Amino acid sequence: PGIPVxxxxxxxxxxxxxFRWHGGSGPAYASIVGGGANACVLHYIENDAPLRDGELVLIDAGVEFDLYAGDITRTFPVGGRFSEAQRELYELVLAAQERAVAAVRPGATLVEIHDGVVRDLTAGLIRLGLLQGEVEARIEDESYKRFYLHSTSHWLGLDVHDVGSYRLAGKPRPLEAGMVLTVEPGLYVPADEDIPLAYRGIGIRIEDDVAVTAEGHEVLTADVPKRVAEIEALMASE
Ligand SMILES: [Mn+2]
Known part of the structure; x- marks a missing residue:
């Protein structure tokens, strides 16, 4: 309003x-607006850096509405179009995220879902030349953790990291209808000298809120665009 973003x-x-305009009580947690190398800082909440053309911006934010927390992350290009390297990494995270969402159903576990994400991301990192060797070996020696350190999901409800045990009787807890969780894989490429220049400092996370249903799942945040073409079209229309 009046001044440029x-x-x-x-x-x-x-x-x-x-959030407030539409009747929410405010942010459900401290909004994260990261971008460029700041996107690689998982809980960057200063949000004080300038937006730079050519970089991605990562927004992790959610409204509290009727006491329930939303928790959404989207990553998009400041200038409206993804660079080639940004798009490659973005498509990799998106494919992993969509496969993970598709796996949400009664009886599945967060451990299985996370393991699938790790496998997909590791295979993609090898394909892009950011990791070398075989998928199994890079999962085994945990070298993927240089790019993906956090877990894929947490419970969501009255709190953003809601209460509830993740294990039952020593085993990963099977999902049941009525549970709500996040699915939020990401990749965070350090700006290190051994990383190809085009990939350095790119941070991407895509997060949806997913309810487990008797049949499978419902994506509660499905209206928020996440495909490359949707994001670029939306940015071009602003
Ligand atoms: Mn989250």
Whole structure:
């Protein structure tokens, strides 16, 4: 309003205005607006850096509505179009995320879902030349953790990291209808000298909120665009 969107806190302000405007009580947790290398800082909440053309911006934010927390992450290009390297990594995270969402159903476990994500991301990192060798070996020696360190899911409800045990009787807890969880794989490429220049400092996370149903699942955040073509079209229309 009046001034151009130039800093990350401008995006935060717009978002939190909408939260309250539509009747939510406010952010469910401290909104994260990261971008460039800041996207690689998992809990970056200063949001004070300028938005730079050519970089991606990562927004992890959610409204609290009727006491329930939302928790959504989207990553998009500041300038409206993904670079080739950004797109390659983004498509990799998106494919892993969609496969993980598809796996949500009664009886599945968060451990299985996370293991599938690790496998997909590791295979993709090898394909892009960011890891070498065989998928099994890179999972085994955990070298994928240089790029993906956090877990894929947490419970969601009255709190953003809601209460509830993750194991039952010493085993991963099977999902049941009525549970709500996040599915949020990401890749965070360090700006290190051994990394090809085009990939350095790119951070991507895509997070949806998913309810387990008797039949499988329902994506509660399905209206928020996440495909490359959808994001670029939306950015071009603004
Ligand atoms: Mn989350």
């Amino acid at each position: 130039r800093f990350k806190y401008h995006l935060q302000a717009e978002l939190e205005h909408e």
